[in-house]
Amino acid sequence: MTTKSAGEKILFLFDYIVNLSIFSLLVSTPLVIRSYINHQPLKQLRLWVGVYAGIVSVILVMLSVQQQGYSYDIRYAPVILVFAFLGPAAGLITGSFALITRLFTSGNWSPAIMGWVLIMVVFSILHVYILRFTPLKRSAVLFGSFIGLYITTVISFHILEDKPLFHLQYLLFVMLGVILGALLIESNERLRRIITEKKYMEKTLEASESQYQLIAENTSDLIMVMDKDHSVSYFSPSHELALGYPCLELEGIGLSELVHSDDRRMFGSTIKRMFENKESHSMEFRFKHKEGQWIEFESRCKPVRGDGGMIEHIVMISRDISERKKAEECLLQSEKLSIVGELAAGVAHEIRNPLIGCFVSRRGFGRR
DSSP states (O other), X not given: OHHHHHHHHHHHHHHHHHHHHHHHHHHHHHHHHHHHOOOOOOTTHHHHHHHHHHHHHHHHHHTOEEETTEEEOSTHHHHHHHHHHHOHHHHHHHHHHHHHHHHHHOSOHHHHHHHHHHHHHHHHHHHHHSTTSOHHHHHHHHHHHHHHHHHHHHHHHTOSTXXXXXXXXXXXXXXXXXXXXXXXXXXXXHHHHHHHHHHHHHHHHHHHHHHHHHHHHHOSSEXXXXXXXXXXXXXXXXXXXXXXXXXXXXXXXXXXXXXXXXTHHHHHHHHHHHXXXXXXXXXXXXXXXXXXXXXXXXXXXXXXXXXTSSEEEEEEEEEEOHHHHHHHHHHHHHHHHHHHHHHHHHHHHHHHHHHHHHHHHHHHHHHO
């Protein structure tokens, strides 16, 4: 007799493990499929998920454990999860599937119906108060209330009161089903959020890069990126318009060959100082045009820090100031001429004054 009882317990445990395995498979299958299929969300998605969860509960009822005319299974695990993650509407759909299948597959309808009604009512009321909780916390609260309602039903209908261990095993397996399902769903949701955020960041980065590329390729200013070894890793297309060199040709020419010999020392020391002091600088220098003439540029240089806080690159934005320099020189010459004119007028005035005095004196003397 003892051997038979031990065999029954092992069989019950095996049946519950089978239930848990199938339940895990049914929960994870749509999550995996969803991760591979990129589609627009269905209308009333929550209700459709409730229908799918109802089908899962039907399968679990079909695999139920029979004990003295009562049917035991973990059909309430998907019900609890749907209430926790999707709300009462989807939960009632799942619960209805579970109840109808239970009534068709086993007897003792009264405790099944009364227990179902109590659970649906209590879960729907609790949902209002735990709406702000996370899905995992909602699952824990709903399972706690399920334990109380299950014990109430067992005591009210005197269901296997002499086998408390059996009820404990049942509750433990429902709890395992809830924990397993909640972890699968939550981990999948977190993974989906991470993937969504990554895709959003990639799209944002691509859009930002395209905007910067658009600016760099269509600006009249010269943009170059200098590395630690003072080699230039990027020349904007505007270099060809300003200096006559195609970008590919510039990459083969040393930067020192382009800078005027009188400006090379200042240019090199400024770049070195920026890598050391990590501060932005402005400078003026002359670049050699492909045809031989020298063009004056004003450059604003900004260091770019790497991951370790060290300067990895220097971005140089240079503007042709040749016309401005010519205008300044013309203005300076004009000011000089103006000063010379004022001096000449002053000298002429001083020269005329004594002559006028003498002339007046002579006229006065003649009248006498």
